Amino acid sequence: MAVLQTKGVHPSLAVIIVGDDPASRIYVNNKKKACEYIGIRSEEYALPGNTTQEELLTLIETLNESNIDGILCQLPLPSHLDEKAVINAIRPDKDVDAFHPVNVGKIMIGDYDFLPCTPAGVMELIKESGISIVGKECVVIGRSNIVGKPMSMLLLHAHGTVTICHSKTRDLAETVRQADIVVAAVGVPELITGDMIKEGAVVIDVGMNRLPNGKLVGDVAFDAAIEKASAITPVPGGVGPMTIAMLMKNTVKASLLHQELK
Ligand code: NAP
16 A cells, blocks of 8 residues: 555545444444555445435435545445435446446456455455366355355356356255355355265355354354365355455555546
8 A cells, every 4th residue: 555655546435324233333344444454544424324315315426526436335225215226326436346237237248447345355265265266167146236146247257157046046955066166145044054065165155144142154054064165264254354355455446547537
């Protein structure tokens, strides 16, 4: 960061949080801490739970026109707010979550500025572990716009043979058993059991599920899966920190893009 700053690049991130959801508060605090740690200027906009759609869109419009590099609106939003309209309101060149349809389309054709943070973090983990994706059977469980779908696209770009599973998949266990690389992004505690994991498979657990006793667990039954897997990510401490690291990367990228435009 020091090198960038000597070149006049001072990345900045606006983080919007609406309401008092405890999980969202933890995520926002972690993002702010990461900014502080690497030297990104962060501005928090903590809005009350009864904020109107118009008030939120007005704030985004102001930030779009300001000199801030990145804008992030922590999801989920309270139910009276229209998430889609909020995502669409953020200027694509400031959309460090990469949720705007323009950025989603760019990812689809493989010509992008930003990648969504969680799938990008998973790709980085795989790459840094020296694991090749080329020709591998990749099974992604989950098809959300923020994790499952972009994850599948990135694995496809990396030349994996990708299967996407969801709640209507006929035989989840048998499909997962074929996988060389499993990415679970479901939100169901320990849905993926040890018997579904092929010997030597790479297992990436995106899930973050809070049990009634307060314990945080993933979508994979870790203790059983580790017996079979050649590599596996824990929850917590696996994909979560990578997601934040990729947010920092996107914010620096946004700043560099804005620098070029000056
Ligand atoms: P989501 O929007 O609720 O999507 C869940 C997906 O899982 C859906 O596609 C759903 O299928 C599928 N699914 C649900 N039950 C299933 C079942 N029994 N068998 C097969 N598929 C099933 O969730 P998300 O936002 O993608 O998040 C997924 C998980 O990742 C959550 O635990 C979330 O907390 C976690 N997460 C972690 C990070 C991180 O930084 N580590 C970031 C984002 C999310 P349908 O489409 O058919 O409904």
